[in-house]
Amino acid sequence: MLRVLWLFAALDAVLLLDTGMLFPRESSSRELKELNGLWAFRADRSPNRNQGFESAWYKSRLAETGPVIDMPVPASYNDITQDPTLRDFIGWVWYEREVTVPTRWITDDGLRVVLRVGSAHYYSVVWVNGVKVTEHEGGHLPFEAEIGTLLRKDPTMPCRITIAVNNTLDLHTLPPGTIQYMTDRTRYPAGFFVQNTNFDFFNYAGIHRPVLLYTTPKAYVDDITVVTDFLDDTGLVRYGVSVKGTTSATMKVTLMDKGGHCIVSSNQASGMLKVPNVNLWWPYLMHENPGYLYSLEVRLKASDASSTSEDVYTLPVGIRTVNVSSTQFFINNKPFYFHGVNKHEDADIRGKGLDWPLIVKDFNLMKWLGANSFRTSHYPYAEEILQMCDRHGIVVIDESPGVGIKDIRSFGNASLTHHLAVMDELVRRDKNHPSVVMWSVANEPAAEMPPAENYFKTLIKHTKALDPTRPVTYITDSNFSRDKGAPFVDVICVNSYFSWYHDPGHVEVIPLQLNTQFEDWYGKYKKPIIQSEYGADVVPGLHNDPPVMFTEEYQKVVLQQYHGVFDQKRKKYVIGELIWNFADFMTTQGITRVVGNKKGIFTRQRQPKAAAFILKERYWRLANETGTLPLWTKYPCPL
Numbered sequence: 118m119l120r121v122l123w124l125f126a127a128l129d130a131v132l133l134l135d136t137g138m139l140f141p142r143e144s145s146s147r148e149l150k151e152l153n154g155l156w157a158f159r160a161d162r163s164p165n166r167n168q169g170f171e172s173a174w175y176k177s178r179l180a181e182t183g184p185v186i187d188m189p190v191p192a193s194y195n196d197i198t199q200d201p202t203l204r205d206f207i208g209w210v211w212y213e214r215e216v217t218v219p220t221r222w223i224t225d226d227g228l229r230v231v232l233r234v235g236s237a238h239y240y241s242v243v244w245v246n247g248v249k250v251t252e253h254e255g256g257h258l259p260f261e262a263e264i265g266t267l268l269r270k271d272p273t274m275p276c277r278i279t280i281a282v283n284n285t286l287d288l289h290t291l292p293p294g295t296i297q298y299m300t301d302r303t304r305y306p307a308g309f310f311v312q313n314t315n316f317d318f319f320n321y322a323g324i325h326r327p328v329l330l331y332t333t334p335k336a337y338v339d340d341i342t343v344v345t346d347f348l349d350d351t352g353l354v355r356y357g358v359s360v361k362g363t364t365s366a367t368m369k370v371t372l373m374d375k376g377g378h379c380i381v382s383s384n385q386a387s388g389m390l391k392v393p394n395v396n397l398w399w400p401y402l403m404h405e406n407p408g409y410l411y412s413l414e415v416r417l418k419a420s421d422a423s424s425t426s427e428d429v430y431t432l433p434v435g436i437r438t439v440n441v442s443s444t445q446f447f448i449n450n451k452p453f454y455f456h457g458v459n460k461h462e463d464a465d466i467r468g469k470g471l472d473w474p475l476i477v478k479d480f481n482l483m484k485w486l487g488a489n490s491f492r493t494s495h496y497p498y499a500e501e502i503l504q505m506c507d508r509h510g511i512v513v514i515d516e517s518p519g520v521g522i523k524d525i526r527s528f529g530n531a532s533l534t535h536h537l538a539v540m541d542e543l544v545r546r547d548k549n550h551p552s553v554v555m556w557s558v559a560n561e562p563a564a565e566m567p568p569a570e571n572y573f574k575t576l577i578k579h580t581k582a583l584d585p586t587r588p589v590t591y592i593t594d595s596n597f598s599r600d601k602g603a604p605f606v607d608v609i610c611v612n613s614y615f616s617w618y619h620d621p622g623h624v625e626v627i628p629l630q631l632n633t634q635f636e637d638w639y640g641k642y643k644k645p646i647i648q649s650e651y652g653a654d655v656v657p658g659l660h661n662d663p664p665v666m667f668t669e670e671y672q673k674v675v676l677q678q679y680h681g682v683f684d685q686k687r688k689k690y691v692i693g694e695l696i697w698n699f700a701d702f703m704t705t706q707g708i709t710r711v712v713g714n715k716k717g718i719f720t721r722q723r724q725p726k727a728a729a730f731i732l733k734e735r736y737w738r739l740a741n742e743t744g745t746l747p748l749w750t751k752y753p754c755p756l
């Protein structure tokens with residue numbers, strides 16, 4: 118009974134958000150039109166980067182106000198051309214696309230037509246036929262606007278979508294940055310400025326995720342929230358549906374199994390569904406049937422005159438629980454050990470643009486490796502990726518774009534307010550994914566600074582209020598004893614690079630230093646610990662034995678030194694290890710990076726370095742010890 122009451126309380130908390138951001142899905146009531154492909158594009162190279170606004174480029178076709186080039190969407194624009202000034206461009210770029218909208222979308226004024234951008238980095242303003250319809254701050258989360266009403270005002274007009282995107286980062290953006298003007302005319306030309314940041318990846322920009330139009334009836338399902346639990350073999354799905362466009366509606370909510378058979382249904386907008394003989398959602402390599410998903414179908418019909426048609430939305434639902442003790446992490450009450458990777462959304466040519474071949478290849482590589490988890494370092498990844506995690510049982514630590522918060526001015530109220538709003542948007546988008554088991558609010562902030570205590574206390578409390586069902590953490594860079602935010606996290610996540618940034622070349626110090634790190638953190642906070650980053654750069658193909666830095670042999674031996682300590686501590690309070698990084702990735706140019714960060718165990722083209730085989734061997738062994746491997750995957754793992 119207590120459990121059931123808790124489920125209700127948890128759901129009410131999540132429902133505090135007032136509008137939904139459901140992933141757009143086709144259904145018998147919803148049509149969808151993808152606008153991916155070639156858009157017209159121009160960077161605003163005027164000295165103040167503001168000519169586009171001053172000359173109102175959104176008012177006519179972009180090609181009429183100056184030259185345009187082809188730009189693929191989704192993709193970062195940086196690596197698409199041969200022009201170094203576009204790769205390193207800072208300021209507004211303009212995208213435009215004309216769309217033919219089906220006539221019935223216009224004539225049927227019982228329809229909403231929604232324009233949705235999966236993500237654009239960093240700040241976006243959107244116009245339709247010259248009328249501003251929305252703007253959005255933040256690079257990794259979706260935004261949308263209803264445009265049907267506007268299109269109906271003049272049905273003879275085509276639908277011309279203009280999106281201006283600005284990648285400038287300042288002290289209050291997430292991630293933060295600063296613009297530095299170089300005024301010494303003996304060294305820099307007039308107007309010379311650079312973008313400074315404190316994070317280690319290239320600030321790719323542009324429209325990174327799909328843009329699409331979709332329809333819903335006027336009375337529609339705005340949001341769904343599910344919170345799950347189980348008692349013995351009965352699954353409990355507490356759900357809440359939020360409706361917009363009508364004040365009175367009839368509803369049918371049906372939970373179906375994988376085969377589409379109805380398990381249980383209800384005609385209430387919120388309630389508890391009981392699932393007999395439940396198939397729980399299990400992580401990959403922990404069960405012979407991982408990633409089991411039910412479907413929650415919601416059918417809604419307005420019972421007043423506001424809308425005549427039914428709205429249908431179907432949400433995948435995984436039934437599972439997550440808990441943390443002072444020494445362990447539990448999924449479905451069984452201890453879970455994270456053996457996984459840190460990733461980036463990053464690849465040749467497309468930068469951070471969503472790319473299906475790359476996504477599927479990465480999942481195949483993770484499964485080959487025996488990885489059961491990853492962290493979305495250092496920003497929220499595409500929803501399409503989280504959906505793959507749900508289906509394949511890959512566990513996710515979902516991270517906000519709070520990376521590189523190092524300047525004391527980025528701990529003020531303006532920054533905190535924005536960070537809280539980003540957590541709202543992140544939790545609203547990802548709350549229903551069973552694969553997401555923990556929120557990470559930041560990576561390696563300067564948490565020793567005095568304002569960090571209040572900043573993280575507020576941020577973590579806020580995130581827990583939004584979602585009391587998942588633990589919350591931020592990632593620390595081992596600033597032990599100075600770290601003011603650590604008392605508020607549920608799990609300690611610590612990054613360290615022994616024998617790399619400290620004591621370079623001395624792999625023999627790793628066991629002692631790593632042991633000290635773990636004992637110090639656990640001794641002080643008595644919370645479970647994840648080694649959230651460790652690794653070494655390798656220029657693929659470089660060899661030296663005895664090992665020296667940057668060779669394949671060195672990365673192997675660093676990993677092996679860490680693994681020895683993990684094996685002692687995982688029996689106690691270490692609950693996971695995530696390699697830095699899954700694959701090589703692009704960074705800003707600097708003297709410590711050779712065409713990007715080379716700590717990948719795969720190259721940027723996704724070919725294995727020698728250390729990938731060490732990790733594969735280990736992960737499958739760990740899976741064999743801690744999980745229930747399907748028979749065909751018994752260790753040693755398949756080729």
Ligand code: GCB
Binds near residue numbers: 317
């Ligand atoms: C870190 C950061 C990560 C860097 C990595 C490195 O601690 O969290 O963004 O890429 O170290 O390789 O230096």
